[in-house]
Amino acid sequence: MRRKTGIVPSTLMRMMCMLRMWGLGAGAWLVSGAAWAQKSFDDMPYKLDGGFDNPMTTISGITELSRDINRLYLTTTIIVTGVFFAVAIPLIYTLYKFRAKEGDDTPPKQLHGNVILEFLWTVIPVVLLVFIAIPTWQVIFKHDGVPARADAIKVHVIGHQWWWEFQYPDYGIKTAFELHLPENTPVDLSITSGDVSHAFWIPKFGGKTSAINGNINRLSWVTPPAKMPEVAGGDYYQGQCAELCGSSHALMRHVGVVHTKEGFERWVKAHNQPPKVETASQRDGEQIFGRCIACHAIEGTVSATIPGEKIGPNLSSFGSRSHLGAGTRKNTEENLAIWLRNPADLKPGALMPNLGLTEPEIKSLTSYLRQSTYKNY
């Protein structure tokens, strides 16, 4: 029954011509692609980085939760890799051994099944799955639904389009983007949403948790020891929203910042201090900030005395945050100016409108906002 498809010479010639045309086309593509890539490389601090110990890696956990998950991941990886070879080796061997020989047209022996074999490959997977299921359940019941420790720091985590709000009810602190925590301390997060569904996730801490409007989900870990000296402002652990939540879902980032105990105390004490207004430009900026207070508050200033929920992030200690726009850009003077010119340029769909500020106004407002930092105290 084997048939060979004959290709007549003229067809062959035609195919060669076509191939050459495709080749030319592909070559042109490659050249322009390479030029474009080169330009992109020059434009940005870009390297073809594909390592395995990156800021958001899921395989080097630093809390008990994420380490338990890593161990479980290792166990399952070993088992399924074994199963993969148990399938791949017989499959490849079978394909090689039982390939049809040229000219042999008699059908092979018609084998219909084998009850013992089929029973075996029903039971063996069940046994293997037990080895995955038991440690799975152990980890579930160890971490999920466990009451919070009395000494845990309580934080309310609220997802907004497109930034994370962190409220510390015990300290009266409201902040955004940076979740500041002391080292070696249990944390009890209550996670919810102010609008659509989001998901809170810091991979190295483990335990992605949905933020759902109308629900409160709990997540707890014990923070790791602080590694960097406090002068660097603590250890940064990156996270990102993990549920499609609208236009700028990709730009809804956050970080966990782990301080030494002393460093955290200083942050708590100084966070709500008002900005130190020293220069004329900063005084102008304070005036201009009056246009922002319908949506934003800075503790210790008149903006914080207006009652009602603010729809924008609390800007106390804004100047000490590493990034602005929920991790969209580094928090530098230039980037803040770009943001103030038109937020939607940096962050598609941003709810903050273009305020129509003049360049001198932007300069003043920038210098004022950068004074809003706990590091001045």
Add this chain to the structure above:
Amino acid sequence: MSASTHSAGYSKTGIWSWITTVDHKRIGILYAISALLFMVIAGIDALLMRTQLAMPNNDIISAETYNGLVTMHGTSMIFLFIMPLSAAFFNYFTPLLIGAPDVAFPRLNALSFWIFLFGGLLLNSSYLIGQVPAVGWFAYANLTLKQYNPTHSVDFWVWGIQILGLASLIAAINFFTTILNMRAPGMTLLKMPIFVWTTLVTQVLLILALPVITVACVMLSFDRAFGTGFFDPGAGGYVLMWEHLFWVFGHPEVYILILPAMGIVSEILATMSRKPLFGYTVMVYSSCAIGFLGFAVWAHHMFTVGMGPWANALFSAATMLIAVPTGVKIFNWISTLWGGKIRFTTAALYAISFVAMFTFGGLSGIMHSSPPIDTQHHDSYFVVAHFHYVLYGGAVMALFGGIYYWFPKVTGRMMNETLGKVQFWLYMIGFNVTFFPMHFLGVQGMPRRIYTYAPDQGWNLWNLVCTGGAYLTALGAFLFAVNFFWSLWKGKIAGNDPWDGRTLEWSLPSPPLEHNFDVIPTVTHLDEWWHRKYSEDGKRKVMAPSPKFDPSTIHLPNPSFWPIVLAFGILMIGTGFFLPGFGNAIAIGTSVTGALVVLGSGFAWAYEKP
């Protein structure tokens, strides 16, 4: 009424004959062509996304457009490509495989095709007015509410899904009835070809799962149109209810996509190794088990929503359990090949690659059946890799295999094998280069559905590789189109039975005549056609002469244009919900007119001469 004497006004060729056709084979061809065209659109979506993600901080595509591409790619590939292409195979081959002259309800069959086509066109018309749904293919509440998506974008999705769901439901009832009632004499349930079995299980899943998504979509469209507030927490609604309703449908949907593919692969592997399917009965039971368990695992899509430890533990156990019948299938496929004389045709290559790729996707599936692991993998590229391995490496590869396998039967010509093999390897390599590195990206914490990423995350290299792979696959798809049209025009004449097949369709001419079987066959064996050709020890038998053909016994249903009219009425009902911008009178008028068209054409349909 005989085959040759249709009532006046109906021709056998030309566009009108296709619009009014109730022939299951023509409807199957219509399904296949539409599905492949929609695949081109959804494939372009994917290429655009991969182009955007080739580099960090890329700005070729805006955030909102990217989210639209994500949504349309997923929705189209599932509802407008894999499902209708499977339906094409159900349509064309179920009656041939069971020895029937047509499906049980030929006009309903035409109706379901036209509703599907109109639903697909409605969904895709969102591109034309630039209001593309951008909420993901599972459209999680409450992002879908009017306050967060004030344009009609979500309406396109929710009405598209309702209309497409109706099409699938009608088709499912039709095939369920056909398979149970119209088998040739002697074809007991356990003598049905395995593809008919997986088709049957798929129809049961569709009949049970589609009402759930229909209810959910009606609630959502009422939320959007009338402010009912089912999913609006501000109005006392419950956001998570959408996720439950969606996945109660959505997980069986996964098996709706994969079971037909499993059936096709089983047929191809048996034919190409020239052996019966190993453990046929167990394959049947495992298909049923997969279908049954498929309803008990929906919440494994929701391990991060805070269901509590018990729900997570139980749903994870049920999910792991589903690996057992699936594993049995994989080993039975290998045993089908074992001891055979395997002919590495393009169809066989696709079927074998299904076994390998589906196994791989299944194994990563086992990894995130464990809720703690899933809290790290959920909504990351690891999951993207996983479901592309099962749905693309799995379902789509099998469907392409099915095309290569059955093309000769449908068209009378063989597809070009050389071009086919080149295309297969391009596809296979391109697929793996695209999706294997996504495991790395997922493990390195890259969330899915992000339109851009920062350059310092360590995601640069693998994203670039993935994009390269995507272009390779696109080249493969292009070669497939070349092969398809070339073979249609110049392919070698196939004859009745080019693969030395095992099932009844190979006993018919290629393409089969409109009435399928001159004489309805009497079935005595599983793999009936093989047993007519060979004795159990592999000797060629002298075939019994076919019974005398008496044309007066052929009864064919008349063509009808009422199905397309009725389907258009259903489209009009949905369209009314897009028109309040032109005034409520126009909106309500359109929907009411649509309802009247449905009623009127239904009435005319009922009184039409059969």
